[in-house]
Amino acid sequence: MNPVKIDSGVRVYVAGCGGMLGDAIYARLKTAGADVKATDINCIESWLEYGDVRDLVSIRKSIVDFAPELIINLAALTDLEHCEYEQENAWLTNALGAENLGLIANELDVPYVYISTAGVFDGARDLYNDFHTPNPLSVYAQSKYYGEQYVFNSVRQHYVLRAGWMMGGGPAKDKKFINKIYKQICAGVTELCVVDDKLGTPTYTVDFADGLCAVVESGQFGLYNMVSNGSASRFVVAHEFVRLLGLANTVKVTSVSSSYFKEQYFAQRPVSEKLLNLKLNQRGLNRMRDWRICLEEYAEVFKTDYASR
Numbered sequence: 001m002n003p004v005k006i007d008s009g010v011r012v013y014v015a016g017c018g019g020m021l022g023d024a025i026y027a028r029l030k031t032a033g034a035d036v037k038a039t040d041i042n043c044i045e046s047w048l049e050y051g052d053v054r055d056l057v058s059i060r061k062s063i064v065d066f067a068p069e070l071i072i073n074l075a076a077l078t079d080l081e082h083c084e085y086e087q088e089n090a091w092l093t094n095a096l097g098a099e100n101l102g103l104i105a106n107e108l109d110v111p112y113v114y115i116s117t118a119g120v121f122d123g124a125r126d127l128y129n130d131f132h133t134p135n136p137l138s139v140y141a142q143s144k145y146y147g148e149q150y151v152f153n154s155v156r157q158h159y160v161l162r163a164g165w166m167m168g169g170g171p172a173k174d175k176k177f178i179n180k181i182y183k184q185i186c187a188g189v190t191e192l193c194v195v196d197d198k199l200g201t202p203t204y205t206v207d208f209a210d211g212l213c214a215v216v217e218s219g220q221f222g223l224y225n226m227v228s229n230g231s232a233s234r235f236v237v238a239h240e241f242v243r244l245l246g247l248a249n250t251v252k253v254t255s256v257s258s259s260y261f262k263e264q265y266f267a268q269r270p271v272s273e274k275l276l277n278l279k280l281n282q283r284g285l286n287r288m289r290d291w292r293i294c295l296e297e298y299a300e301v302f303k304t305d306y307a308s309r
């Protein structure tokens, strides 16, 4: 075990920090007083430096020069259809990128955090714990599964954290479901068609960042499911979000089946990607709140944005 205390001056390298999870993790680390080097291929913030996880030579230099005590890899291509179109890039980013940073973590002998996804499962079960066997369906899921396998098997000080349907980053950075719903509302759509045959577990980035720190501070290496507590269909999440925005009387949420979106969302998705934080619960490390409480907190950002329009 090599617990890393997330407090003043601890040196943390975060790759792919320009995205929705990076936003929360950077804030959490800075609040603790950590010395953070945050990189991404898109330097959309003044605190980001350029770093491409596909390029071993240059990312190695970027990391070694900083001499971190902890490496966190958030870099990924997360759009499932994009991964089907750009398969080679998906493998290079999600799989080789995971491997590259794993090699560097072993060389420096420091802990390494890799984020995987609930999407590694095929949906044949209703609910997956940390020990169930994955069977990834899409290129995104396959490349992420390769990453988690590599890290689990080859990186000495590893944490593989599986997230679910990510919620975070607000209107500017959230690339996923909540912001897709919000953008439609802003565009004046008064009837939202949302699938009711896909089940999963929302995952609030703010809680995830907290949970990540708790696990790293425990020094208990391994693979963990880390999702908000509870589960839902996409339809239920959209319905709740519209209600929290105070728009239940003006925006109707209509349930449809996945076949309704079969051309737009053609990558294969599991019927259920519901996760249970079995290990976190057992070890007393679960910092995740119920997804409805998280969504209520997260919706405030969108309410403020909506009011300013």
Ligand SMILES: NC(=O)c1ccc[n+]([C@@H]2O[C@H](COP(=O)([O-])OP(=O)(O)OC[C@H]3O[C@@H](n4cnc5c(N)ncnc54)[C@H](OP(=O)(O)O)[C@@H]3O)[C@@H](O)[C@H]2O)c1
Binding pocket: 015, 016, 017, 018, 019, 020, 021, 022, 039, 040, 041, 042, 051, 052, 053, 054, 073, 074, 075, 076, 077, 078, 093, 097, 115, 116, 117, 118, 144, 162, 163, 164, 165, 166, 173, 175, 176
């Ligand atoms: N979003 C989800 O629903 C979800 C669910 C489960 C697990 N995860 C995992 O959580 C982690 C964080 O993802 P996120 O939700 O924060 O997604 P995100 O918002 O897409 O963030 C990923 C970041 O990585 C960047 N990136 C892409 N290729 C890169 C490269 N070659 N080198 C360095 N950076 C690169 C992306 O830039 P571009 O924007 O230019 O691509 C983006 O800024 C990922 O490992 C992801 O697989 C996400």
